[in-house]
Every structure is written in structure tokens, then in C-alpha cells.
Amino acid sequence: MRPENLLKISSALGVSADYLLTGERVDIDYKMITSKLRQLSSQQIKIIENIIDECAALWGKEH
Numbered sequence: 001m002r003p004e005n006l007l008k009i010s011s012a013l014g015v016s017a018d019y020l021l022t023g024e025r026v027d028i029d030y031k032m033i034t035s036k037l038r039q040l041s042s043q044q045i046k047i048i049e050n051i052i053d054e055c056a057a058l059w060g061k062e063h
Helices: 003-013 017-022 027-038 042-062
Strands: none
Touching: 003 017, 017 027
């Protein structure tokens, strides 16, 4: 795959090219998430926090 196509795909998916290649999050991925969170209201942030807590609890039970 040509590098420019990889960048287009990563941009469309909202992840870094590193993530697509390695499956590991890098600083840019966390910055994208943070940027998205900053656009949410306090109530929406609380909902996201609850979802994360629930996912973490479920993941902990599986492993």
C-alpha cells in the first residue's frame, strides 16, 4: 500500500497510521481522543466515563 493511501485511511478512521500498522496506540491517538472529549458537555463526559468504567469491568472479568 502506498503511504499516502495509508494516511488517508487512518485519517478517515480517526486513528494514527502507527495504530493501523502495529495495533498500538501512540500519543497522537490520545490527542485525537482528548480533542473529541473537549467538544462534549459535562453530562456527555460523565456518560463516556461510565461507559469506560463498564467496559473496564467487563474486560477485567474476562481476563
